[in-house]
Amino acid sequence: RGAAYQVYxxxxxxxxxxxxxxxxxxxxxxxxxxxxxxxxxxxxxTDPGMFSGxxxxxxSLWFDKRHIFGxxxxxxxxxxxxxxxxxxxxxxxxxxxxxxxxxxxxxSREFEARLKQRKYPNLVLKSDVLNDEDxxxxxxxxxxxxxxxxxxxx
Numbered sequence: 111r112g113a114a115y116q117v118y119x120x121x122x123x124x125x126x127x128x129x130x131x132x133x134x135x136x137x138x139x140x141x142x143x144x145x146x147x148x149x150x151x152x153x154x155x156t157d158p159g160m161f162s163g164x165x166x167x168x169x170s171l172w173f174d175k176r177h178i179f180g181x182x183x184x185x186x187x188x189x190x191x192x193x194x195x196x197x198x199x200x201x202x203x204x205x206x207x208x209x210x211x212x213x214x215x216x217x218s219r220e221f222e223a224r225l226k227q228r229k230y231p232n233l234v235l236k237s238d239v240l241n242d243e244d245x246x247x248x249x250x251x252x253x254x255x256x257x258x259x260x261x262x263x264x
Contacts, residue, residue, distance in 0.1 A: 112152050119153075120160055136162050139260055143167035143249045147198075151178050151221075154194055155185040163195040165256030168204060168245050171217040179221070186228050193232040197259045198222060199252035201243030215239055 127133060140161040142150040147169035153160050155178075171178055185192070198221070204214035222237040236259055240248050 112149050113156075115149060116153055116156070116160075120157070124160075137261060139163045139165060139257075141165040141167075141253060141256065142169075143252070144245065145170050145173070148173055148178060152181060154192070154196065155181050158192060158194045163260035164197070165253060165260065166196060166198045167252040167256070168200050168214060168248055169198065169218065169221070170212075170214075171221055172212040172214070176217070179224070182221070182224060190230070191232050192225070192228070192230040195234040195260055196225075196236070197256035198235070198237040199240055199248060199255060200238075201245060201248035201252075202239055202241045203244040204248070214245070 124138075128135075138161050140150045140153060140163070142148070142165070144167070147166040148171065150164050150166050151169055151171070154164055154166075169178075198218055200214050200218040202215070204212070205216065206213055218237065218239070222235065225233060225235055238252070238255060240251055240255075243251060
């Protein structure tokens, strides 16, 4: 389903927006939270140039037995670079101490570490664990931090 939605975004939504509004592809951002961030990660590894920057908030990296980690490994096996700007965030309270269903803080840290370990020359990556935030409360603060990181004031 994620792949079908990715095609829909690429072939229908982005052209629709570009036809009706002044857009700058060099400043097109993907902003997703939870499952939306998981979709963003999928796009990042299958069509990284689709967006100029990615905000991946509290990504559900645990989904389908951490399938996205395999997608990342497959990308790394075929590529020596990942030309992308990425801001990731997760709330401090998204760990087993507070959330019994998933280790989202640990998964996000592992995901960040894997990307940094690849030493992609054109990957710009910043990742934050937002103190005093949970899965829902992290979104507004994370979006703001991500926008400031990806679209800094001139």
